[in-house]
């Protein structure tokens with residue numbers, strides 16, 4: 204187990220790509236995953252050109268077979284996984300006008316499939332490898348918008364942002380963090396939900412003007428993954444510390 208191995212889902216752009224880069228620059232061997240081969244290859248090429256230890260793998264987080272193939276491949280090559288960053292996510296409810304059409308057929312299902320079933324599916328496939336690491340870590344990329352407390356707080360900066368499918372998908376992901384942390388309490392594996400802030404990415408039209416860069420967001424994710432603080436286990440944390448559920 205000489206190398207620390209990291210898997211980042213949805214690492215082809217945005218926060219995932221920046222997170223893969225941050226881990227690789229910190230000396231981890233990063234497995235860049237994505238559902239489009241050309242996009243994965245492009246990131247791998249770019250990071251290898253910097254001399255970083257990266258590998259590319261195809262992964263559609265919504266596919267059970269795809270997650271199993273990834274687990275087999277990592278198992279054969281490395282035998283363990285130190286950090287799993289469940290980053291891949293979508294927000295199809297957000298539109299250019301900022302309005303929400305809850306009646307849009309399929310948006311709710313599609314969002315929960317990617318943002319909630321996706322991480323659960325990947326965890327199910329990769330957990331046996333994470334358990335083989337010295338101190339495995341699972342980081343679920345969530346959002347303050349998924350906090351039920353913040354959703355009901357008129358003082359919250361996100362109070363007016365109503366995207367029910369996205370918020371439900373991340374609230375459920377947070378619940379998965381809590382449950383998994385409890386199930387793994389007698390193991391060295393820690394599970395944390397992390398909000399990277401409001402980040403300028405292609406996730407939604409409004410994100411174009413967001414105040415946080417993907418690189419800054421990646422630092423928050425990396426810090427959470429490396430935190431030795433036992434309080435981060437089963438917790439929901441952001442740049443300024445714990446976030447109310």
Ligand SMILES: NC(=O)c1ccc[n+]([C@@H]2O[C@H](COP(=O)([O-])OP(=O)(O)OC[C@H]3O[C@@H](n4cnc5c(N)ncnc54)[C@H](OP(=O)(O)O)[C@@H]3O)[C@@H](O)[C@H]2O)c1
Pocket residue numbers: 212213214215216217218219237238239242262263264265289290291292293317321344345346347398399400401402403404405406407410413
């Ligand atoms: N941006 C923000 O302000 C913000 C705030 C809080 C939390 N987050 C969370 O951060 C995460 C990353 O978001 P982002 O802002 O970086 O968005 P982004 O730029 O749109 O990137 C999303 C990534 O997820 C991938 N992806 C989507 N569906 C996938 C699937 N089924 N299988 C594998 N990969 C898939 C995309 O790949 P394709 O190119 O194949 O679609 C892309 O690489 C999400 O979970 C999001 O909810 C974002």
